[in-house]
Amino acid sequence: MAEKYQPIVTQISYDGIFVKVWWSASADKGVTGYQINVMYDPNTVAYSATVKGRKTNFGSLPLDSGQLDSHITYFVQVTTIWKNGPGQNEDSQFVPLITRLPEIQTVYYDGSDLYFEWTPTPQAVQGYVLTVTAKDGGTPYAVNVNSPYASHGVIPASRLKQGGLDKTVQWQASVSALGNIGSDADQVMQVSGPIPCPISSQAAAVTSRGSALAPNGRRSAAAALRAIGS
Secondary structure, eight states, X not given: OOOOOOOOEEEEEEOSSEEEEEEOOOOOTTEEEEEEEEEEETTEEEXXXXXXXXXXXXXXXXXXXXXXXXXXXXXXXEEEEETTOGGGOOBOOOEEEOOSOOXXXXXXXXXXXXXXXXXXOSSOEEEEEEEEEETTOOOOEEXXXXXXXXXXXXXXXXXXXXXXXXXXXXXXXXXXXXXOOGGGTTTOEEEEOOXXXXXXXXXXXXXXXXXXXXTTSSBOHHHHHHHHHO
């Protein structure tokens, strides 16, 4: 008899509309699909979806009644479905779901670097991911900010496409929160967001104001953003 298989959740994304879940697929031919649950506690399911296929490793749950209540702690769990019935099902670990999304305050491109300022989530996180991508798709450019308390950051020119962001292209930026799930933090990257945001471009306003420079001689993200709003 084939050994039971316990799926391992590898990534979760919540954007206020969908909960998307990735996991390690089973190598056991007795598995026919997976059930994804968003739960209040181990005994109460808020949303559930079933996906077919042993090799499937992704599923999406639409939130038809709106956003999850940010004052409630939710968990995600993935269960294998076996051809011999529910008695052989195996559950993944319970993974806490981030529901308080970071809120972007300002995104600013000075012709070289891309600066971000956001309101952090009050929930337990490991840090944030700053991302910019063309509105019509293409390669995203991203930087991790490894602090749960961070509220500003920058994607430097060295991490953007050669020649910078093309002015003829519509770009969108986002800030996502990386979840903190304790002992499984080395296995699961939980992303809350992203939240699309248009990019402002006022290079003249930054280069003509003040001299608040970072140690490397460039403006800090916070100083540049303050200059924009002044």
